[in-house]
Amino acid sequence: MKTPPERSIDPATIEMLSxxxxxxxxxxxxxxxxxxxxxxxxxxxICCRNCTMGPCRIDPFGQGPSEGIxxxxxxxxxxxxxxxxxxxxxxxxxxxxxDVADAMLVAAEGGDYTIKDERxxxxxxxxxxxxxxDRSVKDLAWEVARAALAQFGQQEGELRFVCRAPQATQKxxxxxxxxxxxxxxxxxGLLHRxxxxxxxxxxxxxxxxxxxxxxxxxxxxxxxxxLQDILFRTxxxxxxxxxxxVLDPRNVNIVVHGHEPVLSEMLVAATQDPQLLxxxxxxxxxxxxxxxxxxxxxxxxxxxxxxVAGNFxxxxxxxxxxxxxxxxxxxxxxxxxxxxxxxxxxxxLISTSKKAHFxxxxxxxxxxxxxxxxxxxxxxxxxxxFANRPKSGVTIPDISSPLIAGFSAENVFSALGGRYxxxxxxxxxxxxxxxxxxxxAVVGCNNPKHQQDAGHVTITKELLANDVLxxxxxCTAIADAKAGLLCPEAAEKYAGEGLREICRAVGIPPVLHxxxxxxxxxxxxxxxxxxxxxGLGDSIAxxxxxxxxxxxxxxxxVAIGFYAVASGAYTVLGEPLPVQGAPAPLKWLTxxxxxxxxxKFAFESDPIxxxxxxxxxxxxxxxxxxxxxxxxxAARAPAGREEQAPVVG
Ligand code: BF8
Ligand code: SF4
Numbered sequence: 162m163k164t165p166p167e168r169s170i171d172p173a174t175i176e177m178l179s180x181x182x183x184x185x186x187x188x189x190x191x192x193x194x195x196x197x198x199x200x201x202x203x204x205x206x207i208c209c210r211n212c213t214m215g216p217c218r219i220d221p222f223g224q225g226p227s228e229g230i231x232x233x234x235x236x237x238x239x240x241x242x243x244x245x246x247x248x249x250x251x252x253x254x255x256x257x258x259x260d261v262a263d264a265m266l267v268a269a270e271g272g273d274y275t276i277k278d279e280r281x282x283x284x285x286x287x288x289x290x291x292x293x294x295d296r297s298v299k300d301l302a303w304e305v306a307r308a309a310l311a312q313f314g315q316q317e318g319e320l321r322f323v324c325r326a327p328q329a330t331q332k333x334x335x336x337x338x339x340x341x342x343x344x345x346x347x348x349x350g351l352l353h354r355x356x357x358x359x360x361x362x363x364x365x366x367x368x369x370x371x372x373x374x375x376x377x378x379x380x381x382x383x384x385x386x387x388l389q390d391i392l393f394r395t396x397x398x399x400x401x402x403x404x405x406x407v408l409d410p411r412n413v414n415i416v417v418h419g420h421e422p423v424l425s426e427m428l429v430a431a432t433q434d435p436q437l438l439x440x441x442x443x444x445x446x447x448x449x450x451x452x453x454x455x456x457x458x459x460x461x462x463x464x465x466x467x468x469v470a471g472n473f474x475x476x477x478x479x480x481x482x483x484x485x486x487x488x489x490x491x492x493x494x495x496x497x498x499x500x501x502x503x504x505x506x507x508x509x510l511i512s513t514s515k516k517a518h519f520x521x522x523x524x525x526x527x528x529x530x531x532x533x534x535x536x537x538x539x540x541x542x543x544x545x546x547f548a549n550r551p552k553s554g555v556t557i558p559d560i561s562s563p564l565i566a567g568f569s570a571e572n573v574f575s576a577l578g579g580r581y582x583x584x585x586x587x588x589x590x591x592x593x594x595x596x597x598x599x600x601x602a603v604v605g606c607n608n609p610k611h612q613q614d615a616g617h618v619t620i621t622k623e624l625l626a627n628d629v630l631x632x633x634x635x636c637t638a639i640a641d642a643k644a645g646l647l648c649p650e651a652a653e654k655y656a657g658e659g660l661r662e663i664c665r666a667v668g669i670p671p672v673l674h675x676x677x678x679x680x681x682x683x684x685x686x687x688x689x690x691x692x693x694x695x696g697l698g699d700s701i702a703x704x705x706x707x708x709x710x711x712x713x714x715x716x717x718x719v720a721i722g723f724y725a726v727a728s729g730a731y732t733v734l735g736e737p738l739p740v741q742g743a744p745a746p747l748k749w750l751t752x753x754x755x756x757x758x759x760x761k762f763a764f765e766s767d768p769i770x771x772x773x774x775x776x777x778x779x780x781x782x783x784x785x786x787x788x789x790x791x792x793x794x795a796a797r798a799p800a801g802r803e804e805q806a807p808v809v810g
Contacts, residue, residue: 162194169474169613171643173405173558177478180556186505189496193609205742206239212357223740231357237657239743240363240370241355243719247370247377249353250720253493254679255313255381256342258422261388262309264423266531268392269303273427274303275572277394281571285387289321302391309384315343320380326685327692329700330729334375336758339368339727341376348373363745364753371727372760378724383398383682389460393426396463396567396676403642405475406561407468408484408710412450413547415439415540416470416479419491419675422460424527425453427536431463437540444547449540454479454493456635456677462566463676471643472614472636473714474607477502483555487543491527492517494606494715507549511539512660564647566638566674570686573673585694592705593696595792596659598628599779600691602684602725605710605718606636607738614640616711616735616768621646623772625671628657628791629779632687635678637711646672656792681721685728700787702759703731705782707775711735711768726750726760731778733771737764 168190181188202208202218209229217229219238228234233241268274276282278300286293286305293301311333312320320341323331334340339349354360360369390396408414415432417425431437432449441449445529452470453461461467463655470479473494479485480499485508488499492514500521503510512522513535525539573588591597601624607613615641621631624647633641643645646655652664652671664671675683688701697704708730710718725732740746755761765771783790 167612168179170615170618171404171561171613171640173471173643174475174478174563174613176558176560177405177481177556178477181478181481184505186481186502187498188481188502189474189498190609191500192218202742206242206739207235207742209233209238209241211241211355214357219742223412233361236363236745237366239740240366240746243740243746244351244355244366244370244809246716246719247374247723248348250484250715250717251344251373251381252348252378254377254385254720254792255348257493257679257685258381258385258388259313260421260423261385262306264529265302265306265309265388265392267295269299269306272530272532273297273531274392276391278391281387281395282391285391297721300305305391306388309388312380312384312610313343313345316346317342320344320376322379323375324384325689326379326728327689327700330702333758334727335702337368337371339375341372341380344376344380347376354450359542363743364749367746367749371723374720374723375727377720378682378685378728381746382679383685386676389422390569393422393460393464395571396569397572398565398567399466400563400565401462401466401468402561402563403469403471403472403639404561405479405482405558407450407452407470408479408482408557409448409450410484410555410557411447412447413444413446413482413486413544414450414452414486415543416452416454416485417457417461418454418476419487419495419514420456420493420679421491421514422457423529424532425457425461426464426490427532429461429467430533431536431540434537434540437537437544440541441544444544444777446544446547448517449544456679457491459635459638459674459677459680468561469639469642472607472639474609474613480506480508483507483745484557486546487511487539489513489539490517490519490522493717495519499552506549507546509542509546511542513539522537523614538600550625562643562645564642564674565649565670566642566647568673568675570683570690573687585690589691589694589696591663593788594714595783595789596628597630597663598657598659598776598791599630599707599783600632600688600705601629601775601779602632602708602730603641603711604634604637604680604681604708604721605713606715607640608712608714611712611735611766613712614643617641618644618646619768620709620711620772621672622655623769624775625655625660626650626657627772628659628793629775629776630660630663632671632675634675634680634684640672641672646670647674652752659791678717678721681725688728691734700729700759703782703786704729704731705779705786705788707778708732708772709735709775711771722762726754726762727758729759731760731763731775732768733763733765733774735766735768735771738762
């Protein structure tokens with residue numbers, strides 16, 4: 162069994178893992194170890210159960226069957242499996258977007274929600290060719306929400322947001338026949354292909370996967386981001402804190418977890434309700450603290466500065482502090498184990514999504530039309546539970562880190578360009594001169610196969626030391642924040658000379674937190690804006706930029722990886738896609754796809770090597786653009802690298 166420091170680099174997690182072990186509490190890492198050895202066929206992607214003639218598996222050593230009962234080869238099986246992952250990942254992001262559009266309709270009809278960012282609403286309406294003159298906010302919100310919903314069932318044409326991509330990138334998509342038509346249409350078409358006796362050409366299946374993934378990045382995810390900004394307001398820079406130490410022993414603690422912020426936005430309001438605060442005081446608490454786990458946390462951090470308790474692998478540990486009155490979950494990345502963990506403490510697990518029920522949870526379903534009343538009911542449950550918190554046995558690690566969050570495609574240019582120069586020019590000039598060597602997106606999950614956070618933090622530090630400006634979202638953003646990388650001071654400690662000069666001049670952290678995983682769409686927009694600003698090629702593939710997901714685990718991450726590569730990004734994954742037993746998909750994803758889209762995948766579990774591969778790619782793109790080398794080529798060794806030797810299982 163791995164020790165807590167082998168399981169995580171995060172001191173709060175290490176402390177709580179020791180406590181969980183003392184109390185005999187089973188958490189994710191224990192179940193991961195109990196699962197060993199994991200199925201080799203599954204790891205290689207060459208088992209199939211798409212029909213009941215099977216299940217079938219292909220012998221990777223050529224000693225056993227080389228085809229399934231229907232004749233499907235390893236290549237076809239692995240490609241179909243991957244396609245199904247993309248279909249599910251795209252569905253998750255896009256169904257989230259649909260719920261936001263529904264909430265916007267409720268806002269338009271006068272429910273609890275109001276439009277917080279009218280400027281963005283009018284801008285989007287204008288972009289979509291919707292008449293904005295003499296229209297009330299509600300009227301316009303209704304039409305924009307209807308137009309967004311129409312993107313799901315659209316049968317022909319192209320999704321509206323693909324116009325945001327550089328012309329050259331769009332041209333590649335049209336030439337390859339992968340321009341997404343409608344979001345639901347692409348998902349259904351992709352699933353159809355994977356039925357027994359469906360598409361039996363691995364490359365054709367993966368191209369359909371690309372089309373569906375583009376319907377996520379430039380469709381569902383982008384709709385979620387844009388409508389959430391309109392409904393809940395576009396983020397602005399703010400300060401907050403992260404890690405389990407944000408739980409307050411004196412207060413009623415409510416932890417939100419999941420992805421869809423439609424209810425958590427109302428919980429922010431409900432926790433400030435004077436009557437509920439008064440009730441909390443009567444229960445013996447000093448107040449009510451709200452914090453979050455995973456991407457719901459990122460959403461309310463970005464817009465309200467609500468602190469983040471932790472990332473994916475900390476969800477059980479937050480409850481194990483004994484200080485949580487209620488964990489309120491919606492959907493995605495919510496472990497079915499939470500009910501069991503909560504049962505060991507006084508914590509109430511409350512599920513709220515129409516689409517997700519959990520064992521051991523009390524279900525209080527979100528109804529958008531009565532969202533504030535429901536949020537107040539939930540907060541009341543939590544407050545009344547404070548009396549059940551045991552007088553002893555509460556262990557909150559006294560560990561939290563400050564952070565700056567709230568970057569968006571709208572404000573990133575003024576952060577880098579200064580208040581009076583609202584353009585991407587200063588950013589482009591900094592890249593062209595070599596002061597900033599390139600751009601990187603480091604995103605994704607935790608995965609107990611990897612020492613928690615080590616991949617995220619190590620890659621990020623190596624990139625910073627080499628003057629690469631890093632954008633982050635999701636659980637990586639939380640990992641980086643815990644490690645102190647989301648503060649301007651991190652530039653002094655970790656950034657190379659050139660990046661440090663930029664961060665110092667404009668007062669930004671060297672790692673920009675752009676939000677939840679759906680907000681990777683912000684990175685697509687930023688990269689498109691950088692291309693449009695000029696001087697760095699004519700497509701995203703030309704940019705000195707690279708992407709990485711060091712500890713990814715979810716199907717959403719597969720969809721993201723596919724749309725990143727198809728948008729032109731060189732994408733290094735810390736965990737390989739499950740195609741290692743299938744030569745044709747493997748070659749297509751890591752080599753041939755580049756010819757079509759300019760991006761490709763690489764798999765590398767060593768974060769230092771992964772960062773070096775990204776930097777080499779950035780340098781190659783600089784050379785292709787005839788740009789000078791980095792202004793300060795001697796990269797410094799990232800501070801603390803030696804203490805951070807990652808353990809990859
Ligand atoms: O959507 S990074 S573990 S929380 S899947 Fe899940 Fe992965 Fe975290 Fe956000 Ni994204
Ligand atoms: Fe086996 Fe083919 Fe059925 Fe898959 S679809 S389970 S490979 S027979």
